[in-house]
Amino acid sequence: MSILECKDLTKRYGSVTALDQMNLTLESGKIVGLLGPNGSGKTTLIKIANRLLQPTSGELLIAGSRPNEATKAIVSYLPDRSYLPEWMKVTELLEFYQDFYSDFDCAKAQELLKTLQIPDGMAMKKLSKGTKDKVQLILTMSRRAKVYLLDEPIAGVDPAARDYILRTIVSNYSEDALVLISTHLIADVESVLDEAVFLRQGKVILHKPIDTIREETGKSVDAYFREVFAC
């Protein structure tokens, strides 16, 4: 069943075209990599899906609706930067999430947070970048959402933290949900993906299952990406 659909989706910033009549249909139950070089439109697409940006033309539908309050209730979003109030303690963030999202599973979040061993009462601003990223991810994945939109979840953290983050994603997403992971660190995410979407200059140039790409090209998706986007 298609849960996220783009129809001739276009976004222009002045004279710059970020998304160019993009068409894309994504189904539930899949982990999909949104892959493309810097400036290919990954973040713009995710921001439109969260109604942080409006399309210039065309449309993006989530479960059949343009982004609105109802779609926000089923979309769990991890932005590409820290967005949580720095002064808040982790325990306060849990309450914050509970207030905002009816699908937030607080017990699950607490369980996952335990492994990080964050001292009680520690404010976000006292945590390292890696730990902050993990806290944000745990909050995002502890919602029982239909769509998870994860913008660069593994950028800027060490390899061990990357493994932790990917494991947390795979072990916690609802199985009937769509997980869309935008990244340019393809080698790290490749084995957890069902499908890859290659974006170039705001257009989808490839959308296939990972193992189909490997079968057809005899290359890893990472190697194939380097070939397609060679400078």
Place this chain on the structure above:
Amino acid sequence: MRWEFESSRPIYLQIVTFLKESIASGVYPPGSRMPTVRDLALEAGVNPNTMQRAFAEMERDGLLHTERTTGRNVTEDTAVLEDLRRSLAQESVDEMLRRLGKLGMSSGEIVKMVAARAEEDAGRGEKIE
């Protein structure tokens, strides 16, 4: 620990090979219960759908079967297990011959070398079957 995958082949096929070797070598003994798709996917660091696909392939081959009450088990059919052992061994032999062929060795030379090596191991008291 995530499993290591080579880049040129589909991941699900590499999982199938790895699990077949694990069954043939007794890591998963005949009749034993396999870990769940999700647990094994986590251990391998792969997508659960990919692990599911590997399991489905092994069910088609008769190596695994699903029982409603006990989950997914390794077959106890000794003929199937013997076939598995032989086909994995055959693959190794084929691979060895391919590599030695590239070095320009004749089959006669290869057989001699293998026999000599086996004798050497036997001399050290290692078990040859």
